[in-house]
Amino acid sequence: MVKAIIFDLDGTLADTFPLIVAAWNAAVTPHTGVTYSDADVISRFGIPDPQMIRRDLPGELGDAADLSYHAYYVREHGRLVKAFDGIDAMLAELRRRRMPLGLMTGKGKRTARITVDALGWHDVFAAVVTGEDVREQKPDPEGALTAASTLGVVPEQCAFVGDSPADIGAAKNAGMVAVMAGWHDVYHDEVRKLEPDIWVEKPPDLIRALAL
Numbered sequence: 001m002v003k004a005i006i007f008d009l010d011g012t013l014a015d016t017f018p019l020i021v022a023a024w025n026a027a028v029t030p031h032t033g034v035t036y037s038d039a040d041v042i043s044r045f046g047i048p049d050p051q052m053i054r055r056d057l058p059g060e061l062g063d064a065a066d067l068s069y070h071a072y073y074v075r076e077h078g079r080l081v082k083a084f085d086g087i088d089a090m091l092a093e094l095r096r097r098r099m100p101l102g103l104m105t106g107k108g109k110r111t112a113r114i115t116v117d118a119l120g121w122h123d124v125f126a127a128v129v130t131g132e133d134v135r136e137q138k139p140d141p142e143g144a145l146t147a148a149s150t151l152g153v154v155p156e157q158c159a160f161v162g163d164s165p166a167d168i169g170a171a172k173n174a175g176m177v178a179v180m181a182g183w184h185d186v187y188h189d190e191v192r193k194l195e196p197d198i199w200v201e202k203p204p205d206l207i208r209a210l211a212l
Helices: 017-032 038-042 049-056 059-080 087-096 109-118 142-151 165-174 188-194 205-209
Strands: 004-007 101-104 127-129 158-162 177-181 198-200
Touching: 004 142, 017 038, 017 049, 017 059, 049 059, 059 109, 087 101, 087 205, 101 142, 127 142, 142 158, 142 165, 158 165, 165 177, 165 188, 198 205
Parallel strands: 004 101, 004 158, 101 127, 158 177, 177 198
Antiparallel strands: none
8 A cells, every 4th residue: 555655856746847948048158059859868867966067067167067057947947847737636645645746857956946946835735855865866876765754654664656667667676556647758668668567647536546
């Protein structure tokens, strides 16, 4: 029986990929002269955004790009980011049922907080773990296990909901129910190969799929 749910953020709860790609190009392109495609930027995911930037631009260039990235992220968030359809209603229903909720994202603390606050979720999650709070990134289970510990629920009674191979891998490595957020299709082919425990097509279907 699932007694807590841990969510990924980008591509699972919030449609942030357009903002991340635009912010990356605003921050990095002036230093490299390269305009990066969606696939170029998505391929760099997996570590917090400050580290992602500095992996391409070390030293002072990375520091400058990091400032530009976050300035753009704040400035354009309201225009480019929204919750996926049905997410807010789903979260409200889970809270009404007193289901403990956690958030485990690979992004950095600053951008995670910007998105959570901007979308009105500042009091929704009893556990928030970012990529800067762990030593090992997804699919390592450290972040998922940290969130479960904070919620006070054993991993075997947690569901981890995500949209990427790293999310599904983290769930399986943590011994949690691995739930694919099928409403975001960027990683569908890769995730199918990992055989998640549950595949949910729309946010409202999650409650029924978990038999809550």
